[in-house]
Amino acid sequence: MRRMTVMIVVEWCVAILFIFLFFSGGNSYVGSVSAKQAHELSERSYHYGPSKVVREVPFGDDITIYLGKYKNWFSADTVIRRTLGWYPGGGVNGVEIDHSKPLTYSYSISQHDKKLSLAQFYGYVTDSEITTVVLNTEIKEIEKSLMSQVIKEDRMFLFL
């Protein structure tokens, strides 16, 4: 009986040690608890920012885009929720604002799963006289669409 008790105690110790080791870092399974934390981790690990978030744009429940400005750069850092938390998903890199142009923009298209491919067009408007930005999309000359956004004080836009 005593031997069994020792076994049980040892097994519990091993179980607790394993759980501790797993959650004490060093594993890449568990993501961040919140989207904001994943965004901060994304910028910190990329050695960029911390940028001033001008807009937080959720897309569905599992994607959040942080439209941000840092000094003379802007970015649309995207974080994704998977089973075990939030993870960096792209767009962290800052694009330098070209002040000689009325607006500077960038875009990315990423495949999230079998159903969703997300295209992002984002940028910063330098020309103070521009009040609206229009995105004209055309898919194989069949599907055409116009999207427009009013430029507010933060001078940034994002089309999804």
Next chain:
Amino acid sequence: MKHVMRAVTVFRRLIIVIFGILLIPQALNLIPSDNGDKANIKLLQKDGPVTTYVIDKKMDMDGDVFTAEDIYITPKQVVLQYSIKKQDRNGWSFPNTDLTLIDSNGEEMISHGGGSSVRAWGESGIMFFDKMKDPDGDLIIKYKWYDREALLNISLPKDGEGQ
């Protein structure tokens, strides 16, 4: 009571098995494997005599610790071996294009390749640069990334003082 005891035993052993399996990749990462780096460095001998300088100089990069480990100089190229200890998991890998070498004339040396591999604590990597124009000169590692900038002076011991 017996059923409860049995259920608890099964639960406990399940934890050990499941977490044990999940910990395997971490355990494997802990095994030092410099095979790739060693093979690369061995290949340098094709260039001719290789001089190795142990640098071991550190630089902070947003809380991550960059270490310039060694510099290898051959008649054909200069090779920098570095490591970076990362504070976060699941973050981006280290963009080594933010590093350049500057020679004693103040000119940036041209990089012609590199690579890195993931370790339990971060990454280790290697970068290849063109040969030194002034073999007796010292080097500077220049870090430039967005608004981050730093210089790491590397003095190379002369006349066989190198290791």
